[in-house]
Amino acid sequence: DSGVTQTPKHLITATGQRVTLRCSPRSGDLSVYWYQQSLDQGLQFLIHYYNGEERAKGNILERFSAQQFPDLHSELNLSSLELGDSALYFCASSVATGLHYEQYFGPGTRLTVT
């Protein structure tokens, strides 16, 4: 158990719909990262938040957005869903200070768009 929690574990929804994925980082971690794992794209970085502020964006679609709240949990919002958005979405957290750069991953949310 990494200490990072993600809900829900599984999500099945239809095209055009909107969903919200939730992540709670490890206690004390200020950084939250979102990654997408799909068969054709592999593991790709989406977005990084540090202590409530967006720090970096990767290959994140405009239909996707995220935020980190004052209690440090984060949500990834996916809208106007397409079949190709079906993937495993991971949240990872790290302390991100000094030499402690390890990222610890949550169990992931498997999204299926039908």
Add this chain to the structure above:
Amino acid sequence: AQTVTQSQPEMSVQEAETVTLSCTYDTSENNYYLFWYKQPPSRQMILVIRQEAYKQQNATENRFSVNFQKAAKSFSLKISDSQLGDTAMYFCAFMKPGTASKLTFGTGTRLQVTL
């Protein structure tokens, strides 16, 4: 931009034997971190080992060790005394430390440990 290449899509090893997974990367950075993550059938991403580029000594974690060749931009993972529980996908990952320290992953190597 950094790239990470894992040229072995699949590997197989017998229980108790040793196996080495390959990883190469491309970067112009001098200071960076390299990681190996394991993804078993449960799909959980588990950190196996970390190497700082400024350290010449290869990292070791129990049965797992790396061979880090900075000049060659090579970062292989050696698993000794392989166990059935080592069966998983293994991903090599690169990170440039800083305020936006994302992980860049390779495509993974599927390792099967057999009896």
